[in-house]
Amino acid sequence: MPTTTADTLSLVTRTVSVAPLVLLSAVDHFNRAEIKDPHRRVVGVLLGQNDGKNVRVSNSFAVPFEEDLRDPSVWFLDHNYVESMNDMFKKVNAREKLIGWYHSGPKLRASDLEINELFKRYSPNPLLVIIDVQPKEAGVPTDAYFAVEEIKDDGTTTSKTFVHTPSTIEAEEAEEIGVEHLLRDIRDVAVGTLSTRITNQLQSLQGLHLRLRDIGKYLEKVLAGQLPVNHAILGNLQDVFNLLPNLSTPGAGSGAGGVGSEGSGELSHAMSIKTNDQLMAIYLSSLIRAITAFHDLIENKIQNRQQQEEKEKGKEEEKEKEKENEKENEKEKEKEKEKEKEKEKEKVKDDKDKKEGDKEEKDEEKTKEKDSKNK
DSSP states (O other): OOOOOHHHHHHHTOEEEEOHHHHHHHHHHHHHHHTTOTTOOOEEEEEEEEOSSEEEEEEEEEEOEEEOSSOTTOEEEOHHHHHHHHHHHHHHOTTOEEEEEEEOOSSOOTTHHHHHHHHTTTOSSOEEEEEOSSOOSSSOOEEEEEEEEEOOTTOOOOEEEEEEEOEEEOOOHHHHHHHHHHHHHHSOTTSOHHHHHHHHHHHHHHHHHHHHHHHHHHHHHHHHTSSOOOHHHHHHHHHHHHHSOOOSSOSSOBOTTSOBOTTHHHHHHHHHHHHHHHHHHHHHHHHHHHHHHHHHHHHHHHHHHHHHHHHHHHHHHHHHHHHHHHHHHHHHHHHHHHHHHHHHHHHHHHHHHHHHHHHHHHHHHHHHHHHHHHO
């Protein structure tokens, strides 16, 4: 059973903030290594500042690492590569110092304490951050640990163990601008800002629910005797419960931690009014969006129907024009036939006239011949 010491309390109360650039670098490192071996975890070095109270992880770089999955005691880490890369990073930014290391986890391994001892060459108390590169649940994808000496009550020798410390994802102004530009390209334009805010709140509540579930499991194990009592953790939980307002009792009453909560009924009423207003705004916005979408659908159907009617009218007009053209062609054909008939009649008349003229000429010749004979 570990005993709480001042060093352990100082480590637990430290705040660890991780920059988004570190997460992107770790994910990129894992994706490149996953091509060769999907079951392999990746290891890298963390750079930043550690002033004893606050730890700021601002940069990182990957390290060649190999291990035997069947035997956790067999592993290889290129410390010469770590030293050369650290020297180059010092030339670029002297403020960023080697403060620890990371791996892709997703949980602690048996060889982590040995690797942590190796990093004590560069930092007296190295920080271990487990980065979940494939998160399945909402929440912060990092877990920070410090190695401490575990003092046992039975008088046996001490041993090394990891102590969890809270971690947050915090970006500087320049990083926030870059992340916003990236999210602007990824964000769906069709989704409004209200929907985005609600989605973010839902993810935050899911992360809170997971943390509360972990706290409940821890307290159940402590109550059942499966885990030792850690007064530092219980003190932090008591502080959290004391800060919670008591919304169940109307009017004056006692808070969750015994502190007077006069006016908590007004707070509950105000929160319920605000929640109802937000829900009403959501309902109205959804209703308006549905009406506008329905209106656009009707307008689209009307336009399609008008276009179809115009097409049908155009087709009917084309058919009528074709019929009129056919009638005009038939009339022209009839006129041509009549002209041909008239020409044939004229030819017949001309033939008759020629024949009559020939007869008259013959008759005149005959009469002339007769007259000449009579003479």
